Amino acid sequence: MNGDILVPMSMFLAIFGVVYLYLSTRNKERLALIEKGADASIFMSSRQSGVSFYKVILLNLALLLMGIGIGAFIALILATYTSLNENGLYPATIFTMAGSSLLVGFNMTKKLDK
Secondary structure, X not given: OHHHHHHHHHHHHHHHHHHHHHHHHHHHHHHHHHHOXXXXXXXXXXXXXXXXXHHHHHHXXXXXXHHHXXXXXXXXXXXXXXXXXXXXXXXXXXXXXXXXXXXHHHHHHHHHHO
16 A cells, blocks of 8 residues: 555655756856856847757657657567567667667757757
């Protein structure tokens, strides 16, 4: 019973901790720059000529999900037609294809910036 609530609660706390750490660090950096006399306009302008942040996130997320799907499909084919151990085959191919899809997404993002 305690394990059922412990996992979601720890996931929530981990996500909350990362977001809190990011926001508090960003705030401290901005305050330090303002104290040194930096112009406040550097916080408002974010690569006006570049690609939108949401497009990059959407591209990488789409490629990641496609990589996971392709990895599961390849693992199913390998498990069906070979005598490889299924317990290690599924995670290995899924993580390999997800990583390669993120690498492709990184390269596509670099091309979008140019």
